[in-house]
Each structure stands twice: as C-alpha cells, then as structure tokens.
Amino acid sequence: MDCARAKDLLGDSRAGRLDGATPAALEAHLAGCADCRRAAAVERALDAALAERLPRHRASADFERRLRDRLAAAGGTARPAAGPSPPSARAAARPGGGWRVFATPAASALGAAALVVLALRVAAPRAPAGAPNESAPGASLASSLASWDLVDEAVSDHLRVVASTHPPEIASGGIHQVKPWFTGRVDFAPRVAFAGDDDFPLVGGSLGYVRDHKAAVFQFRRRLHAITLLVFPAAGLPWPSGAAVSLGRHDVVERTARGFSVLLWRDADLGYALVSDVARPELEALVSKITPAL
Amino acid sequence: MTTPGASVDEILVHTGALYNHARYLTGGDVEAEDLVQETCLRAIASADSYRPGNCKAWLFRILRNAFIDTRRKRRPEQPLGELDVVEGGDGELLRDDFELERLRGVVAEDIQSALAALSEDARAIILLDLEGFTESEVAELMSCAAGTVKSRLSRARVLLRRRLREYAR
Numbered sequence: 001m002d003c004a005r006a007k008d009l010l011g012d013s014r015a016g017r018l019d020g021a022t023p024a025a026l027e028a029h030l031a032g033c034a035d036c037r038r039a040a041a042v043e044r045a046l047d048a049a050l051a052e053r054l055p056r057h058r059a060s061a062d063f064e065r066r067l068r069d070r071l072a073a074a075g076g077t078a079r080p081a082a083g084p085s086p087p088s089a090r091a092a093a094r095p096g097g098g099w100r101v102f103a104t105p106a107a108s109a110l111g112a113a114a115l116v117v118l119a120l121r122v123a124a125p126r127a128p129a130g131a132p133n134e135s136a137p138g139a140s141l142a143s144s145l146a147s148w149d150l151v152d153e154a155v156s157d158h159l160r161v162v163a164s165t166h167p168p169e170i171a172s173g174g175i176h177q178v179k180p181w182f183t184g185r186v187d188f189a190p191r192v193a194f195a196g197d198d199d200f201p202l203v204g205g206s207l208g209y210v211r212d213h214k215a216a217v218f219q220f221r222r223r224l225h226a227i228t229l230l231v232f233p234a235a236g237l238p239w240p241s242g243a244a245v246s247l248g249r250h251d252v253v254e255r256t257a258r259g260f261s262v263l264l265w266r267d268a269d270l271g272y273a274l275v276s277d278v279a280r281p282e283l284e285a286l287v288s289k290i291t292p293a294l
Numbered sequence: 295m296t297t298p299g300a301s302v303d304e305i306l307v308h309t310g311a312l313y314n315h316a317r318y319l320t321g322g323d324v325e326a327e328d329l330v331q332e333t334c335l336r337a338i339a340s341a342d343s344y345r346p347g348n349c350k351a352w353l354f355r356i357l358r359n360a361f362i363d364t365r366r367k368r369r370p371e372q373p374l375g376e377l378d379v380v381e382g383g384d385g386e387l388l389r390d391d392f393e394l395e396r397l398r399g400v401v402a403e404d405i406q407s408a409l410a411a412l413s414e415d416a417r418a419i420i421l422l423d424l425e426g427f428t429e430s431e432v433a434e435l436m437s438c439a440a441g442t443v444k445s446r447l448s449r450a451r452v453l454l455r456r457r458l459r460e461y462a463r
Contacts, residue, residue: 011444015429038394045397046451049458050424054405057317058310063327067309070331071302074338 001029006036010043051207052185056214061236150210150238150273151255151262157208158228158260158275161219178205182216190216190231191267194290200227210273213237220286227276227286234271240264247284248291254280263287305334308350311425312357318421319361321410329364333357351431358418358435365414393455400458408457416450423447 006029012018013026030037059067182190185207196202203219208230215232244251250265261283263274272290276283309330316326316333336356337344344352409417415436422432432447433440 011448042394042397042455043451045394046455049397049400049405050420053400053402054409054424055402057314057326059313059327059330060323063313063330064306064309067327067331067334068302068306071305071334071338074335 001025003029003033003036006030006033007039010036010040013040014043014047150240150264151257153210154228154230154262154264154273154275155257155260157210157215157217157230157273158226160208161206161217161228162226178202178218181205186214186216188216188233188270190218191270192216192218192229192231192290194286196220197289200286200289210237210271222276222278222282222286225276225278227274227278227283229290230271230273230275232271232273233269234266235269237271239266239271245284247287248289250287250291252284252287265291267291302338304349305337305353308353309334311350312353315354315418315421315425316357316361318409318417319414329357329361332360332364336360348431351427351435354422354425354427355435361414393459396459397455404458408454408460411457411460412450412453415446416453419443419447419450420454 006026009018009022009026013023018026030040176195179190179192182205194200194202200220200222203221203226205219206217208215208217210230210232213232215230218229218231220227220229240253240255242253244253244265246252247263247265250267252263252265255262255264260275260277261280263280263283265272265287274283274287274290312330312333313326316329317323320326320329333353333356336359337353340356343356409420412420419432419436422435427435429443430440432443436443436446438446
C-alpha cells in the first residue's frame with residue numbers, strides 16, 4: 001500500500017467502513033510511515049475536537065412548545081408514497097465521534113405505523129389487574145409514543161455498543177478509571193457507585209446519546225452477554241409512566257423492546273437506562289447493585 | 295387501506311437535531327427557528343416524499359431544500375459552496391506536529407469560529423457527517439453522487455483545519 005492509497009483510506013477507516021484485509025494493510029502501512037501516521041492522528045484529533053468541543057445548540061423550550069402547537073394545528077400525519085421500499089438504516093454509529101448518534105432504528109419491511117403499533121404493544125407497562133392499559137383504545141397516544149421513543153433509543157444505543165468492532169473508548173481498569181474519563185466529555189457527573197464484580201464485570205465506558213443529550217455509557221457483561229448502562233440528564237425528557245418495581249433505592253420501570261429488556265429509573269436530575277438480553281431477574285440484580293438500598 | 299407515515303410525534307423526535315443543524319447553517323437563533331418550523335410544516339405537507347424507515351434523513355433533506363430556497367431569496371447571486379474549487383491538499387498542514395498539537399488544544403470557540411467561516415456546503419457536509427449520516431444518505435441530502443461525498447468531505451475537513459490554523463493561535 002502506498003501513501004496516496006493509505007491517506008485515501010483514512011476517511012473510510014474513521015467511519016468504520018473498511019473490511020477484509022484492508023484494515024490490517026492500512027495498519028501495516030501506518031506502522032512504517034511516519035507521515036501517514038501523523039495524518040491519521042490529525043484526522044482523529046479533528047474528530048475528537050468536533051465531537052467533544054463543538055457545542056450542540058438547543059432550541060428554547062418556548063420554541064419547542066410553539067412548534068408542537070403549530071404542527072398539531074397544521075394537521076397530524078403525513079402519508080408515505082406507495083412503491084419504494086424503505087432504505088436500510090445504519091447498523092451502528094461510526095466510531096470516533098460524539099455526535100455520531102444511532103439513527104432511527106431500521107423499520108425493515110414494517111411501515112412506521114406498524115412499528116409504532118408494535119412498539120406500543122411491547123412497551124405497555126406491567127399494570128396490575130384491572131388497571132387501565134395504556135395501549136388500549138382511548139389511551140394517551142402521545143404519552144405512549146414518548147415512552148416508546150426513550151425505550152427504543154436506549155435499545156439503539158445498546159445495539160451501537162454491541163455492534164461496534166472497536167474496544168470501549170475507555171477500557172476498564174476499574175470504576176475509578178472509567179468515571180473520571182467522562183469529566184469534560186459530558187456536562188454532568190454520572191453517579192455510578194458499582195465498580196463491577198465477578199458476576200457483572202465492568203468492561204469500560206464510552207459516550208452515547210439519549211435524545212440529543214450526551215450520555216455516559218457504562219458497559220458491563222454477564223457471562224457472554226453485553227449490558228449497557230446509559231446515564232443522562234433526565235430534565236425535559238418524556239419518561240415512561242405506569243407500573244414500576246422497587247429495586248434498591250428506586251422505582252424502576254421495566255419495558256421490552258426488540259427482544260431486549262430495558263430498565264429505567266431516575267435519581268434526582270439523572271436518568272438511567274439499563275439494556276440487555278440477559279434474563280430480567282439478573283438485570284434487576286444488577287440494578288440493585290448499582291443503586292443499593294441505603 | 296392507507297398506512298400513516300410521519301406523525302407529528304415522529305417529526306418532533308428529530309427537531310433537536312434539526313435545530314442544531316439549522317443553527318449552524320444560519321448562524322442565528324431566530325433564523326434557525328424559522329428554518330426548523332418551515333421544515334416541519336413542509337414535512338407534514340410532503341406526504342408523497344416520505345419513505346418509512348429513515349425519517350431523520352428525510353427531514354434533513356427537507357431542511358436543506360428549505361434553507362436553499364430561503365438563501366436564494368435573500369442572496370440569489372452567491373453560490374453555496376467552495377468545495378469544488380479547493381486548491382491543494384493538506385500537505386502544508388502536515389509538515390510537523392504543530393497541526394496535531396493545535397487540534398488537541400482548540401476550544402469550543404475556535405471550532406465554532408472556524409466552522410462559521412466555511413462555505414455553507416463545507417459546513418453542511420461536516421455537520422451531516424458529525425450527525426452520523428452515511429455517505430449515501432449525505433449524497434441524497436446534498437443532491438450529489440455518492441462517489442463525490444467522500445472527496446467533498448475530505449476537502450471540507452482540510453478547509454476546516456486551515457481555518458482552525460487561523461483561529462486557534
């Protein structure tokens with residue numbers, strides 16, 4: 001591989017698009033070429049500068065309220081054109097960038113409406129017998145959609161972590177190494193006291209997004225299963241309502257989406273979402289470790 | 295039987311990302327709010343162009359078209375971009391380690407200033423890449439061939455680094 005080819009591949013490399021023998025060939029070239037190694041380092045530094053230091057503008061709450069009213073007045077739903085099949089959504093966010101949010105999950109052959117209906121069905125809270133069912137006709141559609149979005153976004157972030165071929169942005173040398181790594185990368189201090197143990201080892205940490213809020217991502221494992229803990233500012237986020245179970249110090253809302261269990265709770269100003277395909281009792285055990293009873 | 299597509303709620307999920315993009319494109323809060331509102335209203339009115347499964351990319355394309363329309367009304371004579379006339383590569387930036395050290399030391403204000411100094415097309419493609427869109431999605435958003443996205447993005451990043459060299463001193 002020559003320098004021109006190597007530099008041409010740097011963009012694909014940072015986007016995670018290289019496959020086959022190409023990544024190894026690129027690495028081999030970089031190992032022996034100081035100029036290309038410098039170019040690669042510069043690309044990574046530019047990615048980091050953009051992802052970590054370019055502010056993300058947020059609309060005012062007043063504008064969001066006015067916009068919601070304006071759109072509601074303009075009229076409900078747009079209908080899709082018949083014919084073209086939906087484009088496949090990305091499998092995962094690309095490495096190296098904080099803004100690289102996981103896109104709207106693949107709708108595959110299902111239309112958006114079918115996806116919403118399905119999501120409403122699986123996202124229905126475990127209500128006690130006789131209690132109103134949120135997914136029943138007449139329930140609050142807006143509330144259900146808001147809940148679905150947060151749950152689905154947590155699953156998407158979990159899938160991004162699982163699908164990544166790269167190691168965690170900070171590999172775990174213990175919770176006292178992972179937590180400080182978030183300083184300056186998120187605008188809050190994630191409160192996670194659990195340092196991992198033999199049952200749930202802490203693998204590492206990375207950055208994620210929950211509805212445009214930067215999130216601290218803690219990666220645990222249970223045997224061969226990945227477990228993702230998202231910690232994020234909860235202010236202003238719609239929160240799933242309905243039945244909750246008491247675990248540790250918190251009331252935890254439990255949902256299922258796309259085959260994954262999602263456990264959500266709040267601690268003061270922070271929201272927590274724990275996502276995995278391990279059995280729910282095991283996830284509940286982890287929640288109790290993360291938020292031990294006082 | 296008809297299948298409902300992008301509901302108000304689905305559109306509103308993406309208004310945060312739309313607003314951020316609009317704010318960087320227009321440079322002002324009021325202009326960004328106008329652009330996002332126009333985008334959302336067009337989305338509701340544009341049922342025929344909606345394809346389930348990628349609402350975000352669809353909305354960003356509408357936003358870009360709305361931005362171009364607004365821009366042409368205000369400054370019809372000015373081209374959108376400089377991406378096809380970038381001279382030279384990044385060789386002069388890579389002669390030593392100063393470039394790397396500079397990038398590691400830039401602060402938010404430096405990046406914002408450098409980004410704002412770019413052409414609208416260069417700024418847009420960097421932001422779309424940062425937003426996580428794929429090359430094919432960016433190609434559709436910017437109405438260009440998929441094969442040109444990589445080179446345009448590469449040139450835009452070189453331009454950004456040149457601007458950063460000017461701002462981050």
